[in-house]
Amino acid sequence: MPPPVNRPLRVALLGCGSVGSQVARLLGEQTADLGARVGAPIELAGIAVRRPERARDADIPVDLLTTDAHGLVTRGDIDVVIEVIGGIEPARSLILAALSAGASVVTANKALLAADGPTLYEAAAAASRDIYFEAAVAGAIPIIRPLRESLAGDKVRRVLGIVNGTTNYVLDQMDSSGLGFDEALESAQALGYAEADPTADVEGFDAAAKAAILASLAFHTRVTVADVHREGITEVSASDIVSAQQLGSVVKLLAICESEEGNAVTRVSARVHPAMIPRSHPLASVRGAYNAVFVESDAAGQLMFYGPGAGGAPTASAVLGDLVTVARNRLSNITGAGESTYADCVIAAMGDTVTRYHVAIDVDDKPGVLASVAEMFAREDISIQTVRQVGRGDEARLVVVTHAAPDSALAATVDALTTMPSVRVVTSVMRVEGVSD
Amino acid sequence: MPPPVNRPLRVALLGCGSVGSQVARLLGEQTADLGARVGAPIELAGIAVRRPERARDADIPVDLLTTDAHGLVTRGDIDVVIEVIGGIEPARSLILAALSAGASVVTANKALLAADGPTLYEAAAAASRDIYFEAAVAGAIPIIRPLRESLAGDKVRRVLGIVNGTTNYVLDQMDSSGLGFDEALESAQALGYAEADPTADVEGFDAAAKAAILASLAFHTRVTVADVHREGITEVSASDIVSAQQLGSVVKLLAICESEEGNAVTRVSARVHPAMIPRSHPLASVRGAYNAVFVESDAAGQLMFYGPGAGGAPTASAVLGDLVTVARNRLSNITGAGESTYADCVIAAMGDTVTRYHVAIDVDDKPGVLASVAEMFAREDISIQTVRQVGRGDEARLVVVTHAAPDSALAATVDALTTMPSVRVVTSVMRVEGVSD
Numbered sequence: 001m002p003p004p005v006n007r008p009l010r011v012a013l014l015g016c017g018s019v020g021s022q023v024a025r026l027l028g029e030q031t032a033d034l035g036a037r038v039g040a041p042i043e044l045a046g047i048a049v050r051r052p053e054r055a056r057d058a059d060i061p062v063d064l065l066t067t068d069a070h071g072l073v074t075r076g077d078i079d080v081v082i083e084v085i086g087g088i089e090p091a092r093s094l095i096l097a098a099l100s101a102g103a104s105v106v107t108a109n110k111a112l113l114a115a116d117g118p119t120l121y122e123a124a125a126a127a128s129r130d131i132y133f134e135a136a137v138a139g140a141i142p143i144i145r146p147l148r149e150s151l152a153g154d155k156v157r158r159v160l161g162i163v164n165g166t167t168n169y170v171l172d173q174m175d176s177s178g179l180g181f182d183e184a185l186e187s188a189q190a191l192g193y194a195e196a197d198p199t200a201d202v203e204g205f206d207a208a209a210k211a212a213i214l215a216s217l218a219f220h221t222r223v224t225v226a227d228v229h230r231e232g233i234t235e236v237s238a239s240d241i242v243s244a245q246q247l248g249s250v251v252k253l254l255a256i257c258e259s260e261e262g263n264a265v266t267r268v269s270a271r272v273h274p275a276m277i278p279r280s281h282p283l284a285s286v287r288g289a290y291n292a293v294f295v296e297s298d299a300a301g302q303l304m305f306y307g308p309g310a311g312g313a314p315t316a317s318a319v320l321g322d323l324v325t326v327a328r329n330r331l332s333n334i335t336g337a338g339e340s341t342y343a344d345c346v347i348a349a350m351g352d353t354v355t356r357y358h359v360a361i362d363v364d365d366k367p368g369v370l371a372s373v374a375e376m377f378a379r380e381d382i383s384i385q386t387v388r389q390v391g392r393g394d395e396a397r398l399v400v401v402t403h404a405a406p407d408s409a410l411a412a413t414v415d416a417l418t419t420m421p422s423v424r425v426v427t428s429v430m431r432v433e434g435v436s437d
Numbered sequence: 438m439p440p441p442v443n444r445p446l447r448v449a450l451l452g453c454g455s456v457g458s459q460v461a462r463l464l465g466e467q468t469a470d471l472g473a474r475v476g477a478p479i480e481l482a483g484i485a486v487r488r489p490e491r492a493r494d495a496d497i498p499v500d501l502l503t504t505d506a507h508g509l510v511t512r513g514d515i516d517v518v519i520e521v522i523g524g525i526e527p528a529r530s531l532i533l534a535a536l537s538a539g540a541s542v543v544t545a546n547k548a549l550l551a552a553d554g555p556t557l558y559e560a561a562a563a564a565s566r567d568i569y570f571e572a573a574v575a576g577a578i579p580i581i582r583p584l585r586e587s588l589a590g591d592k593v594r595r596v597l598g599i600v601n602g603t604t605n606y607v608l609d610q611m612d613s614s615g616l617g618f619d620e621a622l623e624s625a626q627a628l629g630y631a632e633a634d635p636t637a638d639v640e641g642f643d644a645a646a647k648a649a650i651l652a653s654l655a656f657h658t659r660v661t662v663a664d665v666h667r668e669g670i671t672e673v674s675a676s677d678i679v680s681a682q683q684l685g686s687v688v689k690l691l692a693i694c695e696s697e698e699g700n701a702v703t704r705v706s707a708r709v710h711p712a713m714i715p716r717s718h719p720l721a722s723v724r725g726a727y728n729a730v731f732v733e734s735d736a737a738g739q740l741m742f743y744g745p746g747a748g749g750a751p752t753a754s755a756v757l758g759d760l761v762t763v764a765r766n767r768l769s770n771i772t773g774a775g776e777s778t779y780a781d782c783v784i785a786a787m788g789d790t791v792t793r794y795h796v797a798i799d800v801d802d803k804p805g806v807l808a809s810v811a812e813m814f815a816r817e818d819i820s821i822q823t824v825r826q827v828g829r830g831d832e833a834r835l836v837v838v839t840h841a842a843p844d845s846a847l848a849a850t851v852d853a854l855t856t857m858p859s860v861r862v863v864t865s866v867m868r869v870e871g872v873s874d
Contacts, residue, residue, distance in 0.1 A: 140737035142587035150579035153757020300577035320590020
C-alpha cells in the first residue's frame, strides 16, 4: 500500500459547465467545512476545460484553467479527479488515466457507467482506488449509497424510478393541462426543462443508462445499458393520459428493475417505458422535473427517495458528498466497497418479463365483439382484470386491463388484435405498474 | 492497530424482541449473501435475552441464548455487538463494555444516543471501533447515512421529519375520519399502532430523541434531548384538524431541526410539536404509520426520504445494512466517520426560534374587536398574514395566521389575548410549518 497522504488533498476538476462550475464554487465557499469533514485541507489544483477563453462566473479561479486534461490527471500529485464532462470519450480515457496515476475518481457520468462500468470498476480495483458516482443517478438524491450500503443486509426485489426530470415535466404538463406531447415538449423547451434536441430524454436513453446502474447495484449483477429494454414517451398521447385518469392513474416514464427468483436461478431485468400507475402510489405525486426512486425490499418494505434530479447545484452536492468519502478513504489509504457482482443473476429477456397491459381498441359496435377480443387474450393464456366499453357506434372502444403475464404473450395478443375484422384500430397500448396482482 | 481479522466475523446480539428476532432470522437466511457482501463469513455467536425460557420463533437458534449479556460482549472474540434492547441501562454499560473489549457496535437505541451520544462516540473513538445507528431514526429509512455521508459536502439548513408512526397514524385518522384524539388513539391501540401506555409516542418523547440525533448530524454540533423543545399531540382537537383543512393544510407531529446563520455565530434548534403544513407539501401525503424526513440544504435543495418508520423487519434491515459496513471496516482494521462536531453551533432557546402561529380566538361579535386583536400582535412586532372571521354572534371566531416571528413574542401575544375583555377564549394555538415567509 502507498504511504498515507500528509499534505493537502489535491482535486482536479474535469469540465466546468453547469455542474462543474457549481462544484468549483462550492469547493471555494466551503473550504473550511470540507477540510473539517475530511480531516485534511482540500485544494482545487486544476480545472480542465475545452475553451478557457469562455466567460465564466467570478467564482471560477481562472488561473487553474487548462486545456490539457490528460496532463492534469497524470501530473502525479492529484488525489481525486472529479469528472463532469459526460459522454463516453474522452471521459473514459481520462478516468482510466487518473486511476492509473493513483487518483480516486468521482464522476457523474451515467452514460459511461452504464455502457462500460465494469472496465472502470476493474481499473479502480487494480489501482486500489475508489470510483464513486452518486451524482450519476437522480442528481442530488442519495440513492447509490443507500443501495450500496444501507440496504446491503436486505434483498431488493424491485426498483421503480422516475429518473428523468424532462420527461416527468412533459408528462406532468400533459396530465395537468391536457396538452398533447408536442405542445408539452415545446413548453418544456421554452422553460429550459428540455434541450433543443430532446432525444436523449424523450426516447428514454438517459433513463435507460440510470436503470442499468440501479439494477447493477440492486441485484449485485453486471447490467449494462445493452440489457435495458427502452421505450420513450413520444408515442404517449393525450388520449392515453385521459385513459389513465379514468382509471385513477397517471402516466410516468419509469425505470424498472426487477428480480424474480426461479428454481435454480434468479433472473433480473431492467426496462424503461411509460406506464400507468395508480394516483395513490407514492411516485404518482412526483411533479414537475422532480425525480424519485421507489425501492421494494424483503425486510425494509417500501422506501422512496425524492428530490431534484438534475441541475448544477444539486448535482454538485452529490459530487461533493462523494468527494468527502473518497478523500477520507485516501487519507486512510483504504477504498470503499467496490463493484459487487457476487449474485451474478441471469438477465431476463423482455419477452419473459412479467407485466400488465392497458389496451384501448376501437371496435365495431356489435354483439360478440367483446367476447372475440377477450378470446384473443385467452389464447395467449392472459387473464383479464377488467374490460369496459366506452362510447357507442362509430366511437365504440374497448379498454382492457390485464393481469400480469409475460410481455411476449401480451405483445403477441396486441398483434393478433390488429388483424381482427371487428377491430378498427388498437389506439393505445401501455403497461400498468405499481399495483399488486 | 490490531492485526486484521482472518476468521469469521462473530456477532453478538443483545435483545431478541420484535427487532432482535428479525435480525437473528435474517442473519440465518442471508448468511451467504452477507458473507459475500462483507468479504468474510458472518457468524452469530450469541444472543443475550432476559428470559431464555420464553417461546420463540423456530428461526432463533436456542443454543445461542444466554442471560449473561455482559459475559457475551466481553468474552474476547466478538467483532460486532448489535444492541436492540433499548432504554438507557443496561444498554449503555453493555455498549461501553463491548467497545472496550474491541467490538464495534450497531445499535437502534435512539433514547440512549439522544441522552448520552457523546459518551458512546468517545468510547468508540478511544477503542478505534465503530458505532453505527441507522435504525435509531425512522426505522428502515436510510437517513443517518445520507446525513453523515451523502450530504457531507453540502450545508443542511432545515430538517422536517415525521419520525413517529404512532402519532402520524393518530393524526391521519383524525384528518380522514373526523375522530377526536381519544377515539383515534383507541383505534391505533386496537390495531397495534399504539402501545397500551402511549406516553412516549403521544407526548413526543420518542420524536424528541430522534430530533436530537438528526440535529447533531445535520449541524455537526452536539445536540442532546435536553436541548429539544417538546410538545405532544394530546391537545390537538378535532377543531384544530378542521381549521387546518380550511386552510388547505394538515396537522402533523414534526421533528424540526433548523440552523440560522447570524453575524458571528450560527444558532441551531431542535423541536418537536404538532404543526399545520400545506397539503401540497411532500410531507402532507405521508399517511398512516409511515415516516418521512424532509431535508433542505443549500446545494441539493429539497430531498425527502420515505418509508416504514418502525416494525421488526424494517428496523432489522437498517441494522444489517450497518452490520455490513461495520464488519467490512473490522476486516480492514479501519473505522468509518465518527462523531462530527466541528461546527459547534450555539443551541438557540425556543423563545428565540422563529416560527409562525395559527391562532383561533372566540370573540364577542362587535365592531372593533378584530382591530383590537390585531393590535395585540402589533405590540409584539408580529406581522399578520391573514385574519378572518368565521361564524357570527355567539359563534364568532377570529382565525389569525402570522408571519414568522420569535416564538416568545408569539407566546406573549397569546397570553395577552386571553386577558382581553372581548376575547372569550383562545381555542387553538398551533404552529405553521412548511411554507416560505
